[in-house]
Structure formats: C-alpha cells, structure tokens
Amino acid sequence: MSEPNPAARLAEPPAREPEPSGRRADLFAVAGAGVLVAVAAVVGVYYNRPHSGVIIFVAAPPLFADWLPHVGPGSVFAVLVAVAVVLHGPTLAARLPWRRALGVGYLASLAWIFSLAMVDGWSRGFAGRLTIEQEYLHEVPGITDIPRMLREFSSRILDFQPGAWATHVSGHPPGATLVFVWLDRIGLHGGAWAATAVVLVGSLVAVAVPATIALLGRPDAARVVLPFAVLTPGAVWIGVSADGLFAGTTATGLALLALSAKGFSLGRRYAVPAGLVAGVLLGFGIFLSYGLVLLGLLAVAVAVLGRQWRAAALAIVAALVVVGLFAWAGFWWLDGYHLVVERYYQGVALVRPYSYFVWADLAAVAVALGPAVIVGVRRGMGRPRSWFADPVLLLGVAALVTIVFADVSGLSKAETERIWLPFGVWLLPLTALLPRPGRRWWLAAQAVTALVVNHLLLTGW
Secondary structure (H helix, E strand, O other), rough: OOOHHHHHHOOOOOOHHHHHHHHHHHHHHHHHHHHHHHHHHHHHHHHHOOOOOOOOOOEEOOOOOEEOOOOOOOOHHHHHHHHHHHHHHHHHHHHOOOOHHHHHHHHHHHHHHHHHHHOOOHHHHHHHOOOOOOOHHOOHOOOOOOOHHHHHOHHOOOOOOOOOOOOOOOEEEEEEHHHHHHHOOOOOOOHHHHHHHHHHHOHHHHHHHHHHHHHHHOOHHHHHHHHHHOOOOOHHHHHOOHHHHHHHHHHHHHHHHHHHHHHHHHHHOOOHHHHHHHHHHHHHHHHHHHHHHEEEEHHHHHHHHHHHHHHHHHHHHHHHHHHHEEEHHHHOHHHHHHOOOOOOOOOOHOOOOOOHHHHHHHHHHHHHHHHHHHHHHHHHOOOOHHOOHHHHHHHHHHHHHHHHHHHOOOOOOOOHHHOOOHHHHHHHHHHHHHHHHHHHHHHHHHHHHHHHHHEEEEEEO
C-alpha cells in the first residue's frame, strides 16, 4: 500500500480525467434516484395505514428507522468534520504521501462515524445499540463453552423452540457472535467496547477501498475516491451496526488480495502472508453473514485485475481452511444457510411483500450510497467497453451485480441500507469518474445526505 517509486510513477500512463460533459444527465440520475426514494416512501406510508392489508414493518420507509427530528452531542462535531473534509480532504488526498493520506483518511472516517453515532447520544446511538434483546450481546453471557456453542449452533436457529437464538444471532453464521464473545473473553465487556470494535473495523473501509484501487493500477483514482470513502452516508449505519464490522473485514480482505497480487508482481516477501491473510478474512466473512458469499464475485474481479494466480490460489486455500475449521468444530455452513432461510420466513419476511421490497430495497441502498455514487454509477454504466480494462469500472460493475443478486433473492426485505454495506462500499470507486470541477459539491452532497438522515430519523439496529 506504499507510494509507488518515482521510476514506476514515470512509467505509468497519465491520470485519466473524467469528461466534464454530461452534467445534466448527472442531475437527472440524482433526480431519478430521489423520485425512487420518494415513491418508496409514499407507497410505504400508504401500506402503513391501518387496514391497508399490507404489512411492511418499516416505520420510515424505505429506511428501517423512526421519524424523530433531533440533535445530539455529536451534531456540531459531525458538521465540523464534514466541512473539514469537504474543504481540505481532496487537497490532502492529492498531495500527501500515500501512506500518510490513508492514515489521515482512517482518522477522519473514525471521527465522522463516531460523531454521527453521537447525534443519537452515547447510550441510544453508541453504547446501547448492540445490547438490545435482538442483538448479539444479549446471548454473550450465556455462551460459556465455545466448542459446544458451535456444535449446537444450527439446532438453535429455528424460532419458536426452547433456546432459540436471538434474531441477529440466528440470522447469521456463528462467526458474528464469536467476535463479540472473544471481545468479552479478553475483558472488553459490554456495548461500549463492542460498538468501539465495530467502528474501528468499519472505518477500515475508508482505507481498504482506495488502497485496492491504487494497488490495481489506478493511484490517481484512489486519491480522488479517498475523501468520498470517508464521507460516505453509509457511515450512519457503520456506527453502529455489526454490518459495519462485516464491511470493514471483507474490504480489508479484498485489499490484501490486491496487495498480494502486487507483491508477486514485484517479487516482494509480503506477497505470501498478504494472500493468506486475505483468504482468512474473506473466508471468515462468509461466517459473519451468509450473504457475503456474494463477495466472491468481487474477489474474482480483484484476482483478474491483479493478474497473479498465486495470490488467488493462496487466498482460496486459506479460505477453505477457515471453512474446514468451522466444519471440524461442528458447524457446516450449508446447514446453517438452509435453516436460516426457514427461520427468515418464520418472522416478518413472511408478510413483507416481495413486490414492494424488490424495488424499495434499491431506494434504501441509494440513500446509503449518496448522490455522488449515483452519478458515478451513471457515468460508469455509460462506458461498457472499458469495464474490463479499468479497475474503477470492473469493481463497480461487480458490486452492482452482487446487489442485483441480493435483491432478486428476496432474502433482504428491508434494512438493506445496512445489510448491503459490504457490497455498496465497492461502488465508491465510481466517484473517481466525477469531473474535477464539481467534485467538492458532490462530496458536500454526500455529507449533507448523511447529516439529514441522521438528524431526521432514528435509525434501527
């Protein structure tokens, strides 16, 4: 992830500046996304009326939240962080040595995520988020024997039986719960430490995504993307939902896969350990959330762009070792997946209409992505001939395909603003396609989106 040496930089093609044309089409794309969100909201409100005959179980459609205009201790700080990043982020990202730029980006992301969480207050927005009855920490005190927990995990997935897991524990493989059990075992008890871990790992997205682009041959684009990765509206849900931890873990795994490929190309010693750790993180990722198996498509995209089969082979072997260890411990991923689908339809998913959520889910994720990414998607989709030649485009296309798969599956009815975070962050590279003159305005629009959502709504989970 280091800055390329001068000789290598001279050998690189000149930075490719996006064409400034198409601004009207950009505005139309944002307006179209706004209409989608508005229609999803209007239809959702209609469904929420008494005697409508439809149950969506979403109080502020299309987002899983409650309408609650409010300010909190993080409000002023959040605005200050946003202003600082908009005014100085692009300049610092362009001028600082790359490693230092990534470090500053990580710290800025931490500040942004934490300040947004604190808009809701310390307990409601941070320390208490992961402690409610449906969350992971509710089960942690009862897990005193980890091997037994893994052996019995699948038998406790289905609802309406003695000992059934809490909602989020049953809805995910055991890796997610294990993270919080391990934190508890090392003395980091309670919701504040759990939330801190989520934010620390989730903030890695701001480093991993631009680092991956740079390692795959587009350092110019990576510097453009960095401030957009910091001020993503998805930060509202990274702080604090476990899906932020999932996004940070898997994004780091993909970045290390790119680093391994780069290392093999340059004959560096770090290539082997980077490939192995990438496989461990990506393999563990599918034990954090079943849906993260779809990130295999992004892993393939990184492997193709990296052009080093040894890196991909190492990652595959390491990921299979993780799968084997869980199977040896008593949990077989496919058994858990089939049972969780059954559990899914024991709850509100049974009554939530697919005909609404198959498009309203896209409205929810559009809010989490923000207008700058919507514009990037529009510009990227207009360049099909370049999809396999440019890392920015191929990663964006792969992310879009994963979202489409997740959407049509019907296994994410609502709450996709957080559930699809691990996919959505890989659309951030498309912000490199924004023309230079308007980038700060689009960056400001990202910040405003997050601030408006966080101050008007009390987001769930």
